[in-house]
Structures are given as C-alpha cells and as structure tokens.
Amino acid sequence: MSSYALLMTRWTMQKTMLPSLQVCNKMISSLGQLPITLMGMIVHGHGDERYTQYSNELWPNDPNFTIRSLLWLLRTLEVAPISNRNYCLNTPRNSFFERMLQGKSHCICKSYTPNQIVGPKLLPINLLLQMDNCVKDNKNWHLLVFLSLLMVRDVFEEVKLGFLIVGHTHEDIDGCFSYLSKTLKEENNYILVDLMKAFMILHEKPFIPQLIQKIPDFKSCLKDGLELLVRHIDMHLFRFFVDSSCWLVMQYKVSPIDIVWSPIHGLLIKLWKVNPDGSPKLSTRVPSFVLYCSIQAMMHQG
Numbered sequence: 589m590s591s592y593a594l595l596m597t598r599w600t601m602q603k604t605m606l607p608s609l610q611v612c613n614k615m616i617s618s619l620g621q622l623p624i625t626l627m628g629m630i631v632h633g634h635g636d637e638r639y640t641q642y643s644n645e646l647w648p649n650d651p652n653f654t655i656r657s658l659l660w661l662l663r664t665l666e667v668a669p670i671s672n673r674n675y676c677l678n679t680p681r682n683s684f685f686e687r688m689l690q691g692k693s694h695c696i697c698k699s700y701t702p703n704q705i706v707g708p709k710l711l712p713i714n715l716l717l718q719m720d721n722c723v724k725d726n727k728n729w730h731l732l733v734f735l736s737l738l739m740v741r742d743v744f745e746e747v748k749l750g751f752l753i754v755g756h757t758h759e760d761i762d763g764c765f766s767y768l769s770k771t772l773k774e775e776n777n778y779i780l781v782d783l784m785k786a787f788m789i790l791h792e793k794p795f796i797p798q799l800i801q802k803i804p805d806f807k808s809c810l811k812d813g814l815e816l817l818v819r820h821i822d823m824h825l826f827r828f829f830v831d832s833s834c835w836l837v838m839q840y841k842v843s844p845i846d847i848v849w850s851p852i853h854g855l856l857i858k859l860w861k862v863n864p865d866g867s868p869k870l871s872t873r874v875p876s877f878v879l880y881c882s883i884q885a886m887m888h889q890g
Contacts, residue, residue, distance in 0.1 A: 592665070593632040593716040596657065597761040598625065598649075598725055608777045624783060625649075627657045628761040628795065631665065633712070638764075639664065640787060640795040642780060644688065647803050647878050651730035654719075655806045660798070662743070666711060681801045689799060691781040713745040721751040721824075729817040733810050736828045736836040736859045740870060749826040750844060764791060804875035811871075817859075831856055836868055 605621040627641040641657050680686035719726040735747045768787050777783050788794035825841040827849060837856035839849040860868040
C-alpha cells in the first residue's frame with residue numbers, strides 16, 4: 589500500500605484504575621488505586637493492525653506522551669509483526685515496572701490465528717492520522733511541528749492529520765474502548781496484566797500490549813526555531829509536505845468536507861524560522877527523558 593491510516597485515542601478514566609473490583613468491603617475500601625492510562629492504536633494497511641500502550645500516569649498528560657506513542661508505533665510497523673500471539677512484553681527497566689508486569693506470561697491469546705504471517709516492510713510514502721480533538725494532548729503546535737519533521741527525515745512524503753468534530757463522531761477505536769468499559773463492570777481486574785488480557789480477548793483481533801516505561805521530552809527540542817501557530821484549534825484537517833523550495837509547509841481545512849486546502853500555494857504556512865542562508869532552522873537537540881511524577885502527586889490527582 590502507498591499509505592497507512594492510523595487511528596489513535598487516549599483513554600483515561602476511573603474505570604481503568606487498579607485494582608478494579610466489583611464488590612468492595614470495608615477492609616479494602618480505604619486502599620489506594622493505581623491510575624492507568626490506555627493509548628489505543630489501530631493501523632489500516634499492515635500486519636496485526638491493533639496495539640495498546642499502558643501507562644501508570646507517572647508522566648504528565650501532554651504532547652510528549654502522544655509523540656512517543658506515535659514514534660513507537662512507526663518503528664514497530666517496520667519490523668515483523670507479532671503474529672503468533674505469544675506476546676513478549678518489553679523487559680522491565682527497574683523493580684517497579686517488574687512488579688507492574690508480574691504475571692505477563694499469562695498474557696497470551698491462543699484463540700486467534702492470523703491467515704498469513706506478514707513480514708517486515710518499509711513504511712509507505714503517505715500517512716493518514718486520525719486523533720481525538722483534544723488540544724492538550726493532540727491538537728497543539730508541538731505535534732504539528734513534529735509531524736512536519738517526518739518529511740525532513742524522509743519517513744513520509746506527505747502526512748495528513750484529521751480531528752473529529754466534537755460530540756458528533758467517533759473513531760473505530762472508540763467502539764473498542766466502549767466494549768472494554770462494559771467488560772470491566774462485570775469482571776475483577778487486580779493487576780495490569782489482567783487489564784491487558786481483558787482487552788486482548790475482547791476482540792477477534794487482539795490488541796498487542798506494551799507498557800510505557802520512559803518518555804522523551806520532545807517539547808524541549810521542538811521549541812527551537814519554532815514559529816508559534818494561532819487559531820489552529822479551529823481547524824479539523826491538516827496537511828504537511830515539502831514544497832518546491834524544499835520548505836516544510838502546512839495547509840489546513842476548517843471543515844473536513846471543504847474542497848480546497850488553505851492557504852493557497854504561494855502563501856503556505858511555514859512551521860520553522862529561517863536561517864541566514866534561507867533554510868529552515870530545524871532543531872538539532874537530542875531529547876532527554878521526562879522525570880516521573882511523585883507518587884504523592886499522582887495519588888492526589890487520582
């Protein structure tokens with residue numbers, strides 16, 4: 589295929605806090621719960637197509653989380669997908685994450701056998717990305733500028749980013765989360781692997797799980813040379829490409845049903861400042877890793 593269609597949705601709800609019990613007595617009612625965030629991703633065009641990332645909310649909810657998930661997914665798609673359903677979750681980085689992944693050997697789905705084994709292949713030339721219309725996580729200039737860099741690194745030739753109209757439309761992944769919400773009301777989930785397994789066996793094509801253990805600070809790198817955007821929250825469709833003068837540019841549509849992209853050629857939006865030689869002033873920083881939130885702060889937010 590010449591393009592991928594990626595659907596990404598982040599799910600943060602009280603229903604995913606662990607442990608999640610149907611009956612709560614006095615002995616356990618005062619115990620704390622660990623908040624869990626899910627990032628669901630569906631890929632149309634390659635392999636297993638469904639992935640889920642889990643995080644215990646040790647990090648802020650911001651563009652760093654979204655960009656990290658997207659990068660991980662693109663790198664995963666370039667290698668052979670996990671088609672035998674014998675999931676091998678990532679190795680724990682320390683004793684805390686080791687406890688989080690306790691019992692991961694039971695996170696296996698034997699009920700699904702793919703029709704064929706899909707081997708590794710190069711990414712297509714175009715990317716179609718669909719996300720929640722959330723300004724804090726997705727619809728912000730950090731993510732828009734990051735997507736423009738995918739053309740500089742020759743990852744894609746063109747990227748289109750779409751946002752659904754608030755309150756009127758839903759993605760495919762939203763339906764999957766709806767089924768999970770109903771399931772969690774009927775079953776006890778004590779540890780993270782229980783939640784992973786519940787989501788895996790819920791659908792004909794299981795969601796491949798991964799636990800997030802570190803997040804790079806992309807925001808600190810993207811602010812170098814960045815031209816701030818205005819009124820981008822009013823748009824619902826964005827297009828990123830390299831124009832004839834080798835500049836990273838962007839166009840938009842206020843409504844997805846608009847026929848013409850704005851602005852017209854010759855007035856395209858440049859996302860980076862200009863070097864003295866006329867080239868884009870791109871960031872050359874290597875991102876550091878975001879520090880964990882304190883457990884006290886995390887429990888206070890919960």
